[in-house]
Amino acid sequence: MTTLQARFRLTPSATLIICIIFLNALSLISLYSSLHQGGKFEQYSVFYRQVVWIALAWIFLIIFSFINYRLYYDLSFIIYGLNIILLLWVLVFGKEAMGAQRWIRFLGFNFQPSELSKITTILILARFFASERIRRSFRKDVLLPLGLVVFNALLIFKQPDLGTALILFVLFFLMGIFSRLPKKYFILLLIAGLALAPIGWKFLKDYQKKRLIVFIDPNVDPLGAGYTIIQSKIAIGSGEIFGKGFLSGTQNQFNFLPERHTDFIFTVIAEEWGFMGSLFLLFIYWLILKKILDLAKDSHDRFARQVLIGMSALFFAHIFINIGMTLGILPVVGLPLIFLSYGGSNLLINFILAGIIINIARST
Amino acid sequence: MDQSFVRRIYLSGFLVLVISLFYYQALKGNYFLKRAEHNYVRAIPIRSLRGSILDRNSVLLAYDKASFNIAVIPHQIRKKKDILFKQLAEFLSYDEKIIQANYKRSFSNLFSPVDVIIDIDKAQALEAKEYFSGDILINPQPQRHYNFSYECAHILGYVKEAASFYENLKKYGYAPNERAGFSGIEQYYDAYLKGEDGGDLIEVDSSGKIVGFLGERKAFGGEDIKLTIDSRIQEIAYKALEGRRGTLILMDAQSGEVLALISSPSFDSNAFVRGKNVARFLMDKKRPLLNRAIQSSYPLGSTFKPIVAAAALEEGRSAPEKKFTCRGRLTLGRATFECWATHGPDDLYEAFAHSCNVYFYNLGMVTGPEFIGKWAQKFGLNVATGIDLPYERKGFVPTPEWKRKRLKTAWYGGDTLNLSIGQGFLEATPLEALVAINAIATDGYLVKPYLIKEMNKVEASAITKSFVGISKESIDEIKHGLRAAVEFSDGTAYELNRLNLEIAGKTGTAQTKGLSHGWFVGFFPYAKPKYAFCVFAENCGSSSVAVDISYQFLRWLQNKNLIEK
The missing domain is CATH 3.90.1310.10 (Penicillin-binding protein 2a (Domain 2))
Known part of the structure; x- marks a missing residue:
């Protein structure tokens, strides 16, 4: 058994690549299904655009797998600065869609700089938390990076994109707790943050408040904000153990699910492939997270470990929050499901992260 | 802090998701499946x-x-x-x-x-x-x-x-x-x-x-x-009642086909379909929703007299030629029972013509309440006619036995006198009264009135008759008396003779709380009756109102050529 395992054991990079290929396939299958309406395939352009995005993303993965990750340690402040400039650019000149100003056009594609913030935040936090200095100070090593994160998050929150802004804080706390800095700093900050949360309520947009209220009770507004959650729960539940089958999800096919090819792609998968399908998908995701954590364990470079933990935290947060919101156990904050949701920016970021991971694996 | 702590955080997160998915998809899957079907089917x-x-x-x-x-x-x-x-x-x-x-x-x-x-x-x-x-x-x-x-x-x-x-x-x-x-x-x-x-x-x-x-x-x-209704006759009948409280029924005497049936005041059935402006009908004290022809019973008054006569003749208690003298009243013990005029000596025909109460007091006394009750029941006054309409009520025929049992008092001579002129406990619906009097026209048959003629172009009417069990001789005597009420120049319904329709019938002024009810129940032509009709006017004061309505109604029918010869 052990020999057999040893013979077929794949390197973490190979596992990662196989998982991503599987997710690409599932993404296209689900996208095809979600664009299939009443027995007819519609919106070819959306489907083909995603094919192009995936191809482009693979090129990025390959490029980044060859860039030495240590470069980011040196460039982290510059990258952070560039990202801030892009975010300011979006706020001033950005393209508005669906009530939010998130996109800039780039080579014919729409791109969201807020997605880029996820990488820059991981890099800059890794740089701070992996510092070799013996004497650690709360101000320099905790409050300063927090300040940078808050500034970045504020710009994103302004767009407004509550989900991504919150993700940055998740990264801060998970990476912080993993670092060698005293845990109590982060725990105290977390408590302080939660205590201040009610004040933050004032700054939320009406639709964001509504989403949070509806999260507590979807039946408050079954025609409006609660509608998506109710329909999503019906779709997931009605998939039962083995699912309704490919192209047979009635909730999906009869157009009862809004935003189903973006934030609610999991609903389509759960409806058509059932509990077994959902479980298998979670297994694939778990495999990805586990491989990243294994790499972090084996890596001797503290910066690499911080980066890997940050990436795994980012992936985990996306998976947990996205699936949680389709199940109605978390509020609808509009986070895509990694490697699956339609949309180029997030896909690109995920592939870049995978490229960096592969590069770290190669260097270990 | 090593990565195993982070791993545990991730694991618990995944566990939450798996448990939730298991709950929604495996445990509650069927419930959500039904909801999904309800969504799109x-x-x-x-x-x-x-x-x-x-x-x-x-x-x-x-x-x-x-x-x-x-x-x-x-x-x-x-x-x-x-x-x-x-x-x-x-x-x-x-x-x-x-x-x-x-x-x-x-x-x-x-x-x-x-x-x-x-x-x-x-x-x-x-x-x-x-x-x-x-x-x-x-x-x-x-x-x-x-x-x-x-x-x-x-x-x-x-x-x-x-x-x-x-x-x-x-x-x-x-x-x-x-x-x-x-x-x-x-x-x-x-x-x-x-x-x-x-x-x-x-x-x-x-x-x-x-x-x-x-x-x-x-x-x-x-x-x-x-x-069986003729809408033209129905319109004329409605008009003849002039919105006063009452009813008018015209029936084919031999078959029981109802040609017109009006209960007045009426209501707007279209309003009830839409459910708009119906309160005015529901609240109206005149009770327009009540079908007075079949859903309410009234004292019959003098229209009951033919049945008293039938009882007397059939039970051999009197003969048509026998005269009773009317002095305007009849005294029984200490009580005085009035007639509406002083008629002198009347035989049966004159008594019908004058509607003399004293004659029928005497006839009732010689016949006795048991026989009167028996014949009232034979004429169907205590059973519903069976017309094809819902909620039909039936009349009531009192008997001495009933009074003893239910009211715990004896049947007095005064009860008999009241019964003899259709007052007291006796009540019948106008349709029952019509069917009873029509039995004189049909030589002793109770005809079941009906409204349905064809169902989907297939004949659906069924003539149902039942024989009262009365001799032709008695029928002829009573019929003669009913004709006298119209034909005699001093008959109570002489006004109708002007129509030349050979009408026979009986007026009735039924005393009740408030003003008396007016009745006219009759049939025509006398020789071979084709039509029977009943006019009932609630609290109108006197039978002459009912006779006037009958006259107006039949004259309009004549003018429109709606009466078959």
Whole structure:
């Protein structure tokens, strides 16, 4: 058994690549299904655009797998600065869609700089938390990076994109707790943050408040904000153990699910492939997270470990929050499901992260 | 802090997801599957066309016409419901509150059309559709319409949404506005008239657009019913009553076909179909909803006298030639019983002509209450006639035995005298009175009155007669007496002789609380009776009012050539 395992054991990079290929396939299958309406395939352009995005993303993965990750340690402040400039650019000149100003056009594609913030935040936090200095100070090593994160998050929150802004804080706390800095700093900050949360309520947009209220009770507004959650729960539940089958999800096919090819792609998968399908998908995701954590364990470079933990935290947060919101156990904050949701920016970021991971694996 | 702590955080997160998924998909999967099916499968009811109701000459009395409703799909208008309703109300000058109320009442789920505006005309509906286009649907629905909505209201009844049955019908995919007949022919023959509602089982998408067809059940129209009623006679009868409280019935004497049946005052059956402005009928102290011909019994007064005579003659207690002298009153013990005039010595014919109470007091005394009661029952006054209308009541014939048992007092001589002139405890519906007197016209047969002539073009009438068990001799004597009441120049209904219809009949002034009721029950032509009719006027004071109404009614019929020779 052990020999057999040893013979077929794949390197973490190979596992990662196989998982991503599987997710690409599932993404296209689900996208095809979600664009299939009443027995007819519609919106070819959306489907083909995603094919192009995936191809482009693979090129990025390959490029980044060859860039030495240590470069980011040196460039982290510059990258952070560039990202801030892009975010300011979006706020001033950005393209508005669906009530939010998130996109800039780039080579014919729409791109969201807020997605880029996820990488820059991981890099800059890794740089701070992996510092070799013996004497650690709360101000320099905790409050300063927090300040940078808050500034970045504020710009994103302004767009407004509550989900991504919150993700940055998740990264801060998970990476912080993993670092060698005293845990109590982060725990105290977390408590302080939660205590201040009610004040933050004032700054939320009406639709964001509504989403949070509806999260507590979807039946408050079954025609409006609660509608998506109710329909999503019906779709997931009605998939039962083995699912309704490919192209047979009635909730999906009869157009009862809004935003189903973006934030609610999991609903389509759960409806058509059932509990077994959902479980298998979670297994694939778990495999990805586990491989990243294994790499972090084996890596001797503290910066690499911080980066890997940050990436795994980012992936985990996306998976947990996205699936949680389709199940109605978390509020609808509009986070895509990694490697699956339609949309180029997030896909690109995920592939870049995978490229960096592969590069770290190669260097270990 | 090593990565195993982070791993544990991730693991617990995944565990939460797996447990939730297990709960939704494995444990509650079936529940959500049903909800999903409910989401996209719709049963769209298709109303069957209710059978039409025609009069004997195939004039339409009741039929279904298309009415146009405006419907909305809740999910589709969820963001602009209030604005849309406001605009609709303005556009169609409709009450916005009614729109909101209709919406609330008929809402079943997010994707089924809800009728918010009911019964507007086609042009308006099309205009609205053009203006609001995708936001509204035009939903044509059959609506009952009555051509003689007041004249035939009591005969036909009306059709209404059976909201109270909704709980039972809901599981078959029907809307709460399923129609059912209420009172009259609509209720009595509801099972034949209503037909069978059908429906389409369809798949819809979230906007309510039909995307697939799963199956259908065809709607079957109801049966058409042709009545014995003549709408022209019905109109004239309604007019003759002039809206006063009372009833007028014209019947084929030999077959029992009811040619006209009016209860007055009447109500607007079309108003009840729409459920609008009905409070004025429900609150009216004159009780327009009551069908006075069959649903209320009254003292018969002198119209009962032919039956007293039948009892006396058949039981051999008196002879037609026997005279009793009227001195204006009759004293029994300490009590005095009045006659309405002083008639002197009268034989049976004169007594009928003058409607002499003293003669019938004496006749009643020699006959006795048991025999009078027996013959009243033989003439059917204590059983309903069996006409094909719902809620018919029956009269009451008192007997000494009944009085002993129920009122715990003895039957006195005064009770007999009262009974002899149709007063006291005796009561009958106007239709029962007509059938009883008509038995004189038919040589002793009680004819069952009926309203249905044809069902779906197939003869449905059935003449039902039962023999009273009376001799031809007695019949002829009484018939002669009834003719005398019209023919004798001092007869109580001499006015009717001017019509040259050879009418025979009996007037009645029935004392009651307040003013007396007026009666005239008769038949014609005397030699070979073809028609029997009954006029009853509630609290009008005297029988002369009933005679006047009869005269007016028959004269108008003559003028319109509606009386067959």
